[in-house]
Amino acid sequence: MIDIAFLAESLRALAAGLPLTLGLTGGAVALGLVLAGLAAAGRLSGIAVLDGLARLYVFVFRGTPLLVQLFLIYYGLGQFRPDLQALGLWWFFREPYWCALLALTLNTGAYTAEIIRGGVLAVPHGAVLAGRACGMSRGLLLRRIVLPLAARQALPAYGNEVISVVKATSLASTITLLDLTGIAQKLIAQSFRALEVFVCAGAFYLAINLAIIGLVRLAETILAPDLRRPRPV
Amino acid sequence: MGTLALLGFGPGGWGAALLGAAATTLLLALAGFALGLVLGGLAAAGRIAGPAPLRLLATGYTTLLRGVPDLLVIYLLYFGGSAALGGIAGWFGHAGYVGVPPFWVGAVALGLISGAYQAEVFRGAYAAVDRGQIEAARAVGMHRGLILRRVTVPLVARTALPGLGNVWQILLKDSALVSVTGLVELLRQAQVGAGSTRQPFPFYLTAGALYLAITTVSNLAFARAEARARRGLP
Amino acid sequence: MKARSILALLACLAAPVAAQAQDAVPATVRIATEGAYAPYNFTKPDGSLDGFEIELGREVCARAKLKCEFIAQDWDGTVPGLQAKKFDAIMSGMNITEARLKVIDFSKPYSIDHSGFAVDAKGPLAKLPMNGASIPLANEAEAQKALDAIKPLLKGTTIGVQVSTVNAAFLDRYLKGTAEIREYKTTEQHDLDLAAGRIDAIFANDAPLRATAEKPDFAGSIVLAGPRFLGGILGRGAAIGLRKGDTALKARLDEGIASVIEDGTLKRLSTKWFKADMTPPQG
Incomplete structure (x- = not known):
């Protein structure tokens, strides 16, 4: 009943989509983190204009479906080709890859901004006061006290967000990119065997996500040395 | 035709169609949420109190559905779901197509996805229930069923409310993925309009605005429900 | 006793299966079409379907004395939908190919295009x-x-x-x-x-x-x-896609297609929609 040869063939074909899925994930997570840092800084800056802008950005991108954002960027902006060409931006919006990366980055940036903000707000006030009492400068305080404590606090939620990005990359297949899901669709179109192909594709995603969970656990133990079991003497 | 007339309610305007599709989106998410509530409740109960095989099944379900892309789950039901149902019906001598309308294919997919998230919410909320409350109920002579009905479930529901609000938000946005099955919900309607007028930008922008309106309003509703559920608490 | 009642139950379950043998022609033949492939098939602004295949399908069904209705179905879901019995036939510019013959069956071809x-x-x-x-x-x-x-x-x-x-x-x-x-x-x-x-x-x-x-x-x-x-x-031209084993339906539709070819109706429809005779060579 179970066609091992077909499953093996599907797995091999799907593996070709792995670099794209991982590349989109890595790119969006890295760029999204930068964007989220800026947005969180804006929200915590106490400057009304920056706070408002960051608030609007987070509100819009968390309140609408990623697929709508993706179509708006890919098909929607495609309508303005002459203008984009005049601005010298068409090379970017012409490629489905850049459109997908942009949509994923903007989307995860909004979610991550809230995670960072939550982490920073959770830093105990006493720790900051203590640092200041020791005569730490603002930069040093941020680097040595606030960020490490915030990172530790935010890590579990951030791990979930990275997993969301892995899953969200599957939407890139809707604008012709051949990521894991794109290849899976192609295989089904050729073989009409949806169940087997999707089981194989699902296995890839699950493996990636389990690996991420493992990495997050590792990071947690590194960031929280006080919680580690003491080494035997 | 100007963009405003294009999206308006006059002849040739797509306003009514888009609003109708937004209603479908809302119904789709509601149906998915209700199904997810049942599935999530069962899975959480299985993980908390079930025998080993049931616990394994519930854990497998939540891990799997949270680990694979939602789009994949929807595609699987779209391509394979009705075939599986047709096969089951075939065993019972029903030769025709088992009429699963596209709406319910979408609702079942969303129910499966949100059920996995809701199970985690319920499990967390159960873990947060103060054991003292249950001991107190036992001390006044309540039996198991009564404790569950009068103490545990109300406490879990209250603690789970913010988490459920988050799942609802995720679900509303996930419902857009059902557009790939051809069901005319909000995003699909925008696609149809974009295709036939060759003006994708205003259509996707409008769809985005409608989603934003729905998520904002339901956010407020959940906030009120939370405030109500927390009456009398510090 | 128990075994006998199980047998009786099985017989009950099997009876309707035998009665509705695979080969019966459905009372209403549901035909799937993409509705987005003009001039083969397309959706008019009012939502109704039109095109070469819609008109041809109605004509073929009339000749074959079948009651038919068209259903719009996204292209990538047509073959899975046919297998799932969502509908009984496909008329969507689908060509006969070796790859498709592995999973479904086809009527005679009714048009061939470059x-x-x-x-x-x-x-x-x-x-x-x-x-x-x-x-x-x-x-x-x-x-x-x-x-x-x-x-x-x-x-x-x-x-x-x-x-x-x-x-x-x-x-x-x-x-x-x-x-x-x-x-x-x-x-x-x-x-x-x-x-x-x-x-x-x-x-x-x-x-x-x-x-x-x-x-x-x-x-x-x-x-x-x-x-x-x-x-x-x-491929060898567009034809009506059918489930394997639906031989009675295939025979009736083949007769219908033969009939529209014979009296020149196919040529007329082809010329109307394609501005050329795209009737495939028969044989």
């Missing part, structure tokens, strides 16, 4: 050589000559094609490695991306390509270019 490129009228590909030449893929030497003629210009370009079609299979076999191939869910999407300049060419059947090139939005900006291919991996 496939080829459409490109930006002002771009370099508008000068693709052998413009309009009919190339049967069965003649390998001739096919190779045509491919060798167009490959240098296509090198490094991006070509759009609808997923799960004979046209996608053609590009996969003959132009993989020469050009980047992008697969779309609908032909409408690749038309838009060609117009937006995201892709350099689209590869599809001639009749829909001509329909696209004549649309007011695209008139003058999109043209058909290069040789037109036929047969081989592109």
